[in-house]
Amino acid sequence: MATPRNTTNSVECWGTYETVLHGPEIGNPFVDIKISAEFRFKHRAVEVDGFYDGSGIYRVRFMPDTVGGWTYLTKSNVPELDGKSGRFICITPTQRNHGPVQVRNTFHFDYADGTHYFPIGTTCYAWAHQGDELEEQTLKTLRSSPFNKVRMCVFPKDYPYNKVNPQYYPFERDATGSNDYTRFCPAFFQHFEMRVGDLMELGIEADLILFHPYDRWGYDGMSSEVNDRYLRYVVARLSAYRNVWWSMANEFDFCRSKSMEDWDHLFRVVQESDPYQHLRSIHNGVLIYDHSKPWVTHASIQSSDFSRIQEWRQTYRKPIIYDEVQYEGNIPEDFGDISAQELVRRFWEGTAAGAYVGHGETYLHPLDILWWSKGVVLHGQSPSRIAFLRKILENGPPEGLNPILSQICSWRNTTNRVAGKEGEYYLYYLGLHQPAEVKFTLAPNVLYTVEVIDTWEKTITPVEGKFQGAFTIKLPCKPYLAICIRKLDQGKPV
Amino acid sequence: MATPRNTTNSVECWGTYETVLHGPEIGNPFVDIKISAEFRFKHRAVEVDGFYDGSGIYRVRFMPDTVGGWTYLTKSNVPELDGKSGRFICITPTQRNHGPVQVRNTFHFDYADGTHYFPIGTTCYAWAHQGDELEEQTLKTLRSSPFNKVRMCVFPKDYPYNKVNPQYYPFERDATGSNDYTRFCPAFFQHFEMRVGDLMELGIEADLILFHPYDRWGYDGMSSEVNDRYLRYVVARLSAYRNVWWSMANEFDFCRSKSMEDWDHLFRVVQESDPYQHLRSIHNGVLIYDHSKPWVTHASIQSSDFSRIQEWRQTYRKPIIYDEVQYEGNIPEDFGDISAQELVRRFWEGTAAGAYVGHGETYLHPLDILWWSKGVVLHGQSPSRIAFLRKILENGPPEGLNPILSQICSWRNTTNRVAGKEGEYYLYYLGLHQPAEVKFTLAPNVLYTVEVIDTWEKTITPVEGKFQGAFTIKLPCKPYLAICIRKLDQGKPV
Secondary structure, X not given: OOOOOOOOOEEEOOOOEEEEEEXXXXXXXXXXXXXXXXXXXXXXXXXXXXXXXXOOEEEEEEOOOOOEXXXXXXXXXXXXXXXXXXXXXXXXXOOOOOOOEEEEOOOEEEEOOOOEEOOOEEEOOOHHHOOHHHHXXXXXXXXXXOOOEEEEEOXXXXXXXXXXOOOOOOEEEOOOXXXXXXXXOHHHHHHHHHHHHHHHHOOOEEEEEEEOOOOOOOHHHOXXXXXXXXXXXXXXXXXXXXXXXXXXXXXXXXXXXXXXHHHHXXXXXXXXXXXXXXXXXXXXXXXXXXXXXXXXXXXXXXXXXXXXXXXXXXXXXXXXXXXXXXXXXXXXXXXXXXXXXXXXXXHHHHHHOOOEEEEOEEOOOOOOOOHHHXXXXXXXXXXXXXXXHHHHHHOOOOOOOEEOOOOOEOOOOOOOOEEEEOOOEEXXXXXXXOOOEEEEEOOOOOOEEEEEXXXXXXXXXXXXXXXXXXXXXXXXXXXXXXXXXXXXXXXXXX | OOXXXXXXXXXXXXXXXXXXXXXXXXXXHHHHOOEEEEEEEOOEEEEEEOEEOOOOEEEEEEOOOOOEEEEEEEEEOOHHHOOOEEEEEEXXXXXXXXXXXXXXXXXXXEEOOOOEEOOOEEEOXXXXXXXXXXXXXXXXXXXXXXXXXXXXXXXXXXXXXXXXXXOOOOEEEOOOOOEEEEEEOHHHHHHHHHHHHHHHHOOOEEEEEEEOXXXXXXXXXXXXXXXXXXXXXXXXXXOOOOOEEEXXXXXXXXXXXXXXXXXXXXXXXXXXXXXOOOOEEOEOOOOOOOOOOOOOOOEEEEOOOHHHHHHHHHHHOOOEEEEEOOOEEOOOOHHHOEOHHHHHHHHHHHHHXXXXXXXXXXXXXXXXXXXXXXXXXXOOOHXXXXXXXXXXXXXXXXXXXXXXXXXXXXXXXXXXXXXXXXXXXXXXXXXXXXXXXXXXXXXXXXXXXXXXXXXXXXXXXXXXXXXXXEEEEEOOOOOOEEEEEEEEEOOEEO
């Protein structure tokens, strides 16, 4: 198992410290036995739940956020697990560990160590249920991809192109396939958390989808009591992984067994169980959830309509991620048949309007191995362009791009088309427009440099000269261009 | 002058019968003298206004709509023009004269003789104010174009790329350029109506824009009294031209001198003055007019958002024409810099959603001769594709395409994407989607033929076989395709 464990008595900051305890195997420990621990750093105490991992083994995991000496003391309703104490040292993290991602500057993200994080997500719903061979190929593909977040389901998925049985099931099942919802299957979760750990090693956030409607095993129709216990178990097992995000559901409005009140309740269960307050969202089918609710950290949107971004930014005051804008591919289903050009256009449209956009790929495959669901291999032409966009974001203002609402062009409606930082940085995406020239009006007496970006050809062409006030930029007559304007600061672009 | 006139005492149906009278030249005949005539066919009487054409000449024009013998009797407040009578014969129209266009089947149009009319318009705002040489080139271009309607301004236009002075002005002006709004300039109108007549000869509807905000001469700021007199004069001169449509304004909401109540009033002036009830509309800038008002015959929309078509069809219960969806071209203004591909895509998007779409072209030109304003020559690549679309409309159901709201595809949202006639004809535009195949579910036991249309390459490829019930159509993986499905009727496609 690749699960990160402390083999010495030290753990890096935002790593996973785990204490292993041995206790009863009789009865149903998943239901009967409570185990938790209070972790202390100086006068601060954090209480975290542990979990039963089968075979009499109980684990309590903890993700320390401060370098120095920590202690812990367990609590349980059985004596063997109660009152166990210990201490460990939290050490400086390795260079690739920046901590968990959190919201910053209202509409953006960073890691806990202050490193900026621009989400460039992809979707592989069921990649972690495909068996080791395919899963390891997926990890290999991800390693050289631009993606720093993966949307993935905890439960197995039943859907067109996703009909194979998983290797593991989350609950014990009898010979007829009937679930015992009182008994989790440790092997399932051990495997699943290994894959979450693999993503962590790659520096990729795991946007974990906790419920979804694509089901033939019963997981979409569990009782409220089982749902709550499942959530608490998942949180106890996985919240000490720094790369975890909680997505309450995929297409929540297509889950017929749960009402809006149920979703609100399930959100609160996660919110109160997670000691680290990982990011929380919920992904829609056709009905947009009210993302202004306090337990939502950012909006997770299925839509290709970017015209509502300003409204949502103002209403929610949270980051807006369009994590499903249809996928590059050629399947008969219309959510998965857009061209690479069109997907890349949508990435830029969303970015220029002040949101973040996610990727997916759905090319027909003789064995039904589609990236969007099973991962394995990317076939499309969009990822290299998305990598190019990511580079541009990372070279832009570190605090992220916000919509520019001032009128910077004569005779052009730039609403939803220019993002950046007023006075300093403007990224203007032209999309399907192909003017021979664009006339800008910026501040007089401030010098700017200008680059013409071909978002499809992945070229950045500096325009000769320095610009101020009113000026005109000539363009080749072609689609998918952007113009980047940067303030010169003491002779150098900002 | 090419103005159609009756040289014998007969006139074809929907031709222009004109009676010429000689009267006073003194005073201001435009204001002082009333002239009208009552035209009678059997027991039916139609009263029409005449107009003063300068040099003591008064004309009354009439467009008869019924073959047979007509009589008339003039009325005037001066004896020389009063009580003049005459008779003429209205004869069968020539083959190319189908009469005026009118609304039919709620959302569509036909000519008065029942011939179907599918509006395929273009925009040449100021073409009739460019002098004979350019204007005749425009007519030559239109002759071999797909366009059967032209949006054009009565008043000269002042706008970027439109700065030359017109040859004629609608009102008398003094040396300082000050208008005498009480005196029309007959030469202006004689010229203008000649061009309307030229379009009529080409079978092209003249969508006459009566007011617009692009003005440096004062026409956008005339008093209400002058506006009303101007409208009555234009209607008296031009309503007997069968190809006239009245567009109250271009970008009415950009005309700062007129309130919504003013527009409603001006509409009613035209409505009560026009004996033939030519089509009436008003074109917006950003504010959509309430096209459900009774004097509006069809919606004239500036927008590239086709998502509201169903709502507007239901609200207005009138034809919806998107006559400005931005233009093919490369000017710095963003209304005129989209590619030919994109304009053609918008034509198809609008058509598939149940509307009609209009064309315009704005390529930079060393002498500022842009088709959209001055006409002359088409440079773009969209017109031949628009001709292809027109042919498809003309080979489709003669009553026009209505949105298909039933679910004809598995796993595809076809809202706004399929138009036709339920059970008989389906035109499904795929736009930017490029599935390898599409799965249809139509009625069982009804046979259909299927064609794959490449809207850009202008090809129609029949799919071998006959289809019924559930079937799959394979497609090349490329954008801008459409699928046409026709019911077989006794072995032949309907």
